[in-house]
Amino acid sequence: MWSDRSAMLWLFMSPLIGLTYAAQECSVSDGCEQRSISLLQKEGLRSGGLLFLQEGADAGQSLVAADDFVTNLAQKVAGHNIPMTADENIALNAIKEFIQRLFSTAATQFGADQQSVNAAIALMTACNDEAKSGLDGDVAFVKQAMVWARGNHSTCRNNQSDDNGTMDTTCLEYTQYRKTNASAIPPECIKDNHLGKAFVQTSDKEDQKTMESCLEETKPWLDSLYSKYLTCHEDQGELDVRKKDCDPKQASFESTYCQYAEKLDDECDELDRCMSREGDNRLFVFGDVRQAEVARIADYRSAKRIDCLFTVFEAENKNKKSTLADCQAATYNTDHLVIEYPPAPAPIPCAREPSRPCDTTWLTTEYFNQPWHAKAPTVACLPCVTLPSPAPPPVATPAPAPPPSGTGLGDLNVNFGSCGGNARSEVKLTTSTDWTMVVNYQDDDCTDDIPDSVANIVSGFSHSNAAYVGNAAIDAFGQLTKAKVCLGSSKDTGNAAYNFCVELGDGDLDGTIKQESRCSSAVSNVGKIAMIFAGGCYDDGQDSFSSGRSFLKAGTTPSSNSARWTPRNANPTAKYNYDKVSVWHFEPWGLGLWIKDTKANTAIPKREIGFWSGNHAVGANLVDTLQVFVK
Numbered sequence: 001m002w003s004d005r006s007a008m009l010w011l012f013m014s015p016l017i018g019l020t021y022a023a024q025e026c027s028v029s030d031g032c033e034q035r036s037i038s039l040l041q042k043e044g045l046r047s048g049g050l051l052f053l054q055e056g057a058d059a060g061q062s063l064v065a066a067d068d069f070v071t072n073l074a075q076k077v078a079g080h081n082i083p084m085t086a087d088e089n090i091a092l093n094a095i096k097e098f099i100q101r102l103f104s105t106a107a108t109q110f111g112a113d114q115q116s117v118n119a120a121i122a123l124m125t126a127c128n129d130e131a132k133s134g135l136d137g138d139v140a141f142v143k144q145a146m147v148w149a150r151g152n153h154s155t156c157r158n159n160q161s162d163d164n165g166t167m168d169t170t171c172l173e174y175t176q177y178r179k180t181n182a183s184a185i186p187p188e189c190i191k192d193n194h195l196g197k198a199f200v201q202t203s204d205k206e207d208q209k210t211m212e213s214c215l216e217e218t219k220p221w222l223d224s225l226y227s228k229y230l231t232c233h234e235d236q237g238e239l240d241v242r243k244k245d246c247d248p249k250q251a252s253f254e255s256t257y258c259q260y261a262e263k264l265d266d267e268c269d270e271l272d273r274c275m276s277r278e279g280d281n282r283l284f285v286f287g288d289v290r291q292a293e294v295a296r297i298a299d300y301r302s303a304k305r306i307d308c309l310f311t312v313f314e315a316e317n318k319n320k321k322s323t324l325a326d327c328q329a330a331t332y333n334t335d336h337l338v339i340e341y342p343p344a345p346a347p348i349p350c351a352r353e354p355s356r357p358c359d360t361t362w363l364t365t366e367y368f369n370q371p372w373h374a375k376a377p378t379v380a381c382l383p384c385v386t387l388p389s390p391a392p393p394p395v396a397t398p399a400p401a402p403p404p405s406g407t408g409l410g411d412l413n414v415n416f417g418s419c420g421g422n423a424r425s426e427v428k429l430t431t432s433t434d435w436t437m438v439v440n441y442q443d444d445d446c447t448d449d450i451p452d453s454v455a456n457i458v459s460g461f462s463h464s465n466a467a468y469v470g471n472a473a474i475d476a477f478g479q480l481t482k483a484k485v486c487l488g489s490s491k492d493t494g495n496a497a498y499n500f501c502v503e504l505g506d507g508d509l510d511g512t513i514k515q516e517s518r519c520s521s522a523v524s525n526v527g528k529i530a531m532i533f534a535g536g537c538y539d540d541g542q543d544s545f546s547s548g549r550s551f552l553k554a555g556t557t558p559s560s561n562s563a564r565w566t567p568r569n570a571n572p573t574a575k576y577n578y579d580k581v582s583v584w585h586f587e588p589w590g591l592g593l594w595i596k597d598t599k600a601n602t603a604i605p606k607r608e609i610g611f612w613s614g615n616h617a618v619g620a621n622l623v624d625t626l627q628v629f630v631k
Contacts, residue, residue, distance in 0.1 A: 063102075066095050067302050074312040074327075078320035084313065096310060102303045106296055110337050113289045120282040121342050127274035128348045134267040135350065139260070142476055146260040148521075149253040149472075150366070156246040160376035163242050167235035168375075174228040184225055189214035247379050248455045254357040255459050255472040258384035261353040263476075268350035275347045282344055289339055297334045304332040358383040382459060435484055435629035438474055439534045441466045441593075441609045442490055443624040449609040450535065450593075457607075458536045466609065468534045471519065480526035480630045481506065485533060488625040498623050504529055530628045535593050535607060593626075 070092070076082055084092070178184050193199070194214035199207050308327035315323045355362035358381040367378050443449060444465045451457050460470025474480075482503055489498035509525040519537040522528040531537050593609055609626070 063299055063302050066098065067306055070095060070306050070309045074309045074320075074324050078312055078324045092310070092313065095306065099303045099307050102299065106300050106303075106337060109292070109296065110339070113292060114339055116285050117289055117339055117341060120278070120285040121345065123278040124275060124282060124345050127271060127278055128345060130274070131267060131271040131350060132348055134270070135264075135348075139263050139267050141478060142256070142260045142263045145472070145475055145523075146253070146256040149249070149256045152521075153246065153249040153253040154370065154372070156242070156249050157370070157372040157376040157378075160239065160242045160246050161372035161374070163235065163239045164375040167232070167239050170228070170235050171232035174232040177228050178225065183221065187214065187217040187221055189217055243376075246376065248458060250378055251382055251455045251459050252472060254382045255470060256475075257357050259472055259476050261356055262384065264350075265352055268352055271347055271350050279344060286341055290341075293337070293339050297337050300334055300337055301332050305330070356384050357381055385460075435631050436477075437627060437629050438469045438530050439626065439628035440468075441534075441626045443609045450607050452607050454536070454607075457534060468536065471522070471531050471536045474527040474530055474630070475523045477527065477630065478523060480524045482631050483526045483529045484629040485529070486625075486627045486629070487623050488627065489623050490625055526630060530630055533593075533626060533628050 073084070073088060073092070077084065189195070189210075194210050195218065199211035199214075202208055202211065305327060308330060309324070312320050312324045312327065355365075357366075363381060367373055441449065442465045447463070447465055449463065449466045450468075451461055457468060458471045460468055460473060482505055484501050484503050486501035487499070489495065492498050504526070506525045509529055519528045519531045522531060528537070593607070
């Protein structure tokens with residue numbers, strides 16, 4: 001693509017100027033006529049109007065000068081019928097070669113400029129294509145997860161509303177019966193204490209008859225009243241269970257909605273940036289090409305006129321004047337040199353979500369206006385937070401691709417000081433860019449390591465010494481293929497005996513796990529493994545599997561044959577005196593995720609990372625870190 005007319009004309013003049021240089025080097029021994037060269041160099045350049053042929057001439061004036069030279073010569077030949085000299089023929093031949101090369105080069109440069117214009121449009125089209133791929137791919141996947149979570153929550157709240165309505169009916173019936181029905185009034189014999197201890201244990205026949213008569217009178221009264229009470233009480237219990245089931249589904253819906261909205265925003269932002277960048281490039285390219293196009297068409301018309309004037313020299317003498325007149329009056333079609341400038345493609349629709357969880361309009365649409373809300377109100381909403389992002393690879397222009405790669409430490413970095421005089425260091429059990437960290441638990445005796453609420457674990461958290469990205473974030477990765485589960489020691493980070501990993505795949509999860517209420521719909525088994533280790537699968541009272549049996553299949557343990565991931569029903573002797581482990585416990589190192597039993601000390605945290613006992617044979621209280629990576 002030519003940026004200015006002068007540069008283009010210099011290229012077109014190069015063969016003509018080259019002819020001048022060749023003439024300077026020519027000699028008689030080469031068969032050249034010294035007189036012609038001398039005339040071209042000295043007489044022609046000086047007095048024949050051919051100064052544009054000499055070295056150093058202004059290339060921008062070359063075509064105009066050639067036009068003037070040929071026009072003047074044609075007028076002289078046509079007007080006075082004067083034959084041309086040999087020197088003039090040499091000059092005309094050089095100019096003719098120059099003109100023919102201009103025609104060829106004009107066509108070539110037109111094609112190159114049209115390609116530049118089309119390429120600028122193609123770059124803008126590529127912005128739309130990439131955005132559509134993202135919207136139809138990653139964004140659609142996360143949206144599908146959000147829609148499913150919305151429906152799951154809404155169905156649960158509808159059932160809760162129905163349960164509440166049933167409870168209202170049965171409890172109102174019980175209350176009205178108790179307060180207004182004469183049959184609900186206790187028999188007088190009860191008032192007279194005929195069922196008291198003295199009458200029940202009496203040896204007197206008459207008192208015994210009095211007691212038994214009261215029994216017969218009391219039985220139907222109590223049956224009717226108790227039946228209505230029991231129905232109301234049972235309905236209240238079912239409503240409480242339903243609410244406990246719905247509240248975590250609400251948290252999951254809000255979390256997945258945040259991920260969907262943020263993913264959509266990312267795609268729309270990238271589309272805006274791409275269209276702005278390539279739109280600016282289009283304007284630059286179009287402006288540059290238009291400038292070259294105008295110059296090229298003007299030069300082409302001049303060259304066509306010069307080419308026409310050559311026919312004056314070839315015409316018979318009687319036709320020279322008319323031929324000259326035709327050339328001077330002729331117009332020349334340049335449609336084949338007109339660049340087509342396609343309009344800029346409009347960006348594809350990328351409709352962002354207008355609100356986020358906990359915004360007033362969002363709450364109104366998703367909760368307050370729902371038919372179930374009056375009898376199944378929601379709990380406090382969880383606003384969107386920014387999930388930790390994996391570190392980008394060290395390249396100039398990284399291309400995002402799900403699932404994220406890299407160590408993914410981000411907010412999962414934990415850093416705690418010494419506790420009880422024990423110096424500790426942050427543990428990073430893998431630095432490979434192929435893995436993303438999703439769980440980082442490091443036991444600290446001075447800190448409540450993880451949330452007591454399962455819902456808070458499920459939605460993700462970040463403490464000073466423990467962090468988890470959350471169940472929804474793991475599902476958003478899609479079909480994960482591998483998990484790397486690692487144990488480590490913050491007290492002895494360089495010792496391989498206490499710092500090691502095992503890789504697990506989709507088929508390593510034991511398919512007979514029970515009661516996995518929060519992970520039953522996990523996208524992948526690999527993701528479910530990470531969720532189990534984080535403690536994001538099981539509610540209180542749900543024992544995931546029988547004592548002593550691993551939730552992973554045989555052969556998946558990190559170390560010796562005796563080492564295993566397993567629950568533990570026992571009385572640990574650790575600091576917090578938990579009664580049992582019902583999530584995981586690694587034997588024989590002792591580290592586990594503990595759930596407080598009803599027998600345990602009420603002052604201790606409900607969930608905690610710690611040791612089952614202090615008398616393990618290997619590594620007691622040294623292996624204090626669990627990290628889970630996925631890809």
